[in-house]
Amino acid sequence: MNTNKLFSEEQKKAARYAKAMAHPVRMYVLELLSKQSCCYSGDLSEVLPIAKSTLSQHLKELKDAGLIQGEIESPKIKYCLNKENWEEAKQLFKNRFNL
Amino acid sequence: MNTNKLFSEEQKKAARYAKAMAHPVRMYVLELLSKQSCCYSGDLSEVLPIAKSTLSQHLKELKDAGLIQGEIESPKIKYCLNKENWEEAKQLFKNRFNL
DNA sequence: TTCGTAGTTCGCAAACTTACGAACTAAATT
């Protein structure tokens, strides 16, 4: 399917963000971060019933989608929302669906 | 992964709704319906660059997720948002992310 | 310099998604 002209960039972005949210683990992480600003991936690892490698994969997806960012605080990594993109995502959803 | 106790039902629902939105075609349909209350799948078929069978599949996903409902108006089918679930989805997103 | 901690990458398997065309169903029209 050639999507070049048929969907707006905004629709594609909104769908992309929705995809990043489309898994309970990732929803959990986003929800946590939207409430407490930061967390360590070790803390997530303790609480979530998945292998570390799997968690790492989910965090990578959130990073690739632009919704979170990690900061090294050796030996841990501190994750926060990427505020700019997070605001964009919220705006996209609000505008589309008048939430 | 056993998700029985680890994520709230609400997180799972929210992720489920996000998944339904996680494709440009489905985002397009939802956006349209949130703006104009109804549409015929034939109209969508004319405007979207995908095979009828593929569109049918996407509409089925939205139906299965509970976000839309179809009503037969022979020989066409009229689609609308499923208002109850749509409100639920919006509420879930608002509450989670204080949008 | 070796060890432990924290996290990532690799390789793989199983399941799911996306897309298509062909064949099908259901109902209204001719």
Place this chain on the structure above:
DNA sequence: AATTTAGTTCGTAAGTTTGCGAACTACGAA
């Protein structure tokens, strides 16, 4: 009864996602 219209279902192919454990990297502490 045959045709047309509108949409669904089936079978299939290619690609993506989810998950795991094992092997790896990076780096601070002993």
